[in-house]
Amino acid sequence: MTRPYTIALAGNPNAGKTSVFNALTGARQHVGNYPGVTVEYKEGSALHEGKKVAVVDLPGTYSLTAYSPEELVSRNYLIGQRPDVVVDVVDASNLERNLYLAVQLMELGVPLVICLNMMDVAKTRGLRIDAAKLSQLLGVPVVPTVARQNQGMDDLLAAAVQVAQSAPEWRPLNISYGSDVDQGVAELADILQGAQERRGLLSARWLAVKCLEGDQEVMDRVRETPELADKLLPVCRRVAAHIKSTMDDDPDSIVADYRYGYITGITRQVVSSEREVRMDLSDKLDQVLTHRLMGPLFLFLVLYGIYNFVFWASEVPVVWFEHFFAWLGGVVESALPPGVLSSLIVSGVIGGVGGVLGFTPLIAFMFFAIAVMEDSGYMARVAYIMDRVLRIFGLHGNSVMALMVAGGISGGCAVPGVMATRTLKDPKARLATILTVPFMNCGAKLPVYSLLIAAFFAHFQAEMLFLLTLISWGLGLGAAKLLRVTVLKGEQTPFVMELPPYRAPTIKGLVIHTWERTWQYAKKAGTMILGVSVLMWAAMSFPGLGPEQDAAWQKRLAAAPGQTAGLELKAERARQELAGTLAGQAGQALTAVTAPLGFDWRANVALVGGFAAKEIIVSTLGVAYSLGEVDPEHSQSLSKRLAAEPGWNPLKAFALILFVMVYAPCLATVVMIRRETGTWRWAMFSVAYNTLIAYLLALVVYQGGKALGLG
């Protein structure tokens, strides 16, 4: 058995690389994360004449300079792993800019095949491209394709395998960068050629060019050998000074100029414009969709539509999931003798994991809606429209989607919200967005709100919910700003972004995108969440009632005069049991801290439980107020009980609402923050930051309200 050939797919974002990957590999693909960075990594296999070919999807990049994590990952993969062949996916309708990466790949010397994708789009724009001529001029195979319609995929695979089979040497392309730079490059290459340390099989000339370009990573490596650095750096400085004085420019911009010069020379010969297309459909759409007044209105309608779609579409499947887990719990309950083991599996494992997995359909539809926005090209417009506003708060135009998904329109979920921040390239803005996401009103907070609103603000239900949405946005943006001027201080990174043309998404692409993300979400519920939900279960079950107390309760229950009295006694027993557990004790211990906010121990236990998942707050309050388990969706009885309870009033309820809105993100979110930031530090920070703000906020509201005589 010989090792299968490895094809690496490279290309600009929006060049249709994903479509090519999907068309080549179909269902034979899986997603991973590059270690240490949050760049996604996809691998799959294609079949060529019955033989497997490994396909690695490199992150989409515009260039190979070590600038963003994506570019670094791509370059290091090419240099370190040396795939048998690299397929560069090029957007035929945007040839000039796309060839910039191709030229860099050729300069590196990798065995290359160019996939001239989106030939159909080029045609509708009135462009005719001579692929044979392009291939001849560049000296690499060029295969015209329309990946979305599966056209040319066999030819592409055949061309790639043929290149791989011939096992070519790496042959770097040497472009002239003008006499000044060329001389410097030659001088540096001479030094590097003679140097002991040849980095892998990279050409001395390539390294020399990188030195002149001031490539961070190459320079760092050069500095590791001081003798080499002592010879190289003076030359670099001299060339740079010379270029500055004669042309008022930097070596790296001269290099880029000449690369583009080379490209323009080629495109002039291969691209001919059949007719002048003054403004294509995409630009016309932009005139409306990013219009001053129409743009924001349309955006609002889209978001409103998504919100309605997601809830409408997921309503039924969510109930199926709930029924399934309830049924599963019932089966286990009847199969096992009552006791700790049964309780562990039913309440701890099935209840905890089920609570998170039960949301899966909702999240799948949310991901589907996001995939539609991304694949259609509208997402980039959302960033474009919103950038100016979000910049005020130190966020980025792309932050808006994460915030919306997380519950910017009440009812989202912070977990996919955190995942949605992946579209942000600026690490600090991304982190600020991740830490802002938990402020939004996710679907799990809504039952708590509706319980308290029904009890204390029954006449203003809709107004209150709207007010809470405004408050959560205000607090979230304010919290982001606070982070950006303190722990996440730093220059804002550039907003130089491509606005891809509008395209109709393909069903296949949507399904794959939705599936990938949903699967990641479900996998997480099975692992981390399981462990912590068992811990939470233990905290809310142990130590429980002692044998004597238990016996006393059995006696009282047996003596209960009727069914209603029996039920009341049972609820009373549950309340006492909860009070005795670790969570109950924690709740009582916390009263010293939460008394200034007006919370009693029962609210505290509920809040402790709410750390696992916010829905638990309602059911725990039910137990704590001796009502037994309360279904979060049907909490009228608890509502009435709270309204009548002495010590509860609208002010206290409002302080509690605000606290629930802001305090520690739920477990699933914390785990997701850990995963997306790569460190527990930020996950813990998020818990502390939110809880602190929640505490101060509730304190100010409650004490302020009391001082004003509202309590």
Next chain:
Amino acid sequence: MTDAITLRQLQPGQRATIKKVGTSGELGRRMREMGLLPGTEIQVLGRAPLKDPVEIKLRGYNLTLRNNEADLITVEIGE
């Protein structure tokens, strides 16, 4: 003689040629990668609802950048 104006000063619909990209480092590199080089023809397509960022067309595709980034690009208006 043509007045040196910046990309920010262009009106929607106006076409111009880039004379100079007055920045280096990371932002300069990013701009070059996206094809913003001296000699490149650009056209302003429009601005976002709050007048910032700006959307331009160059080399047959659409690019957006913030006004303070557009300030760094000197252009010359064609005929």
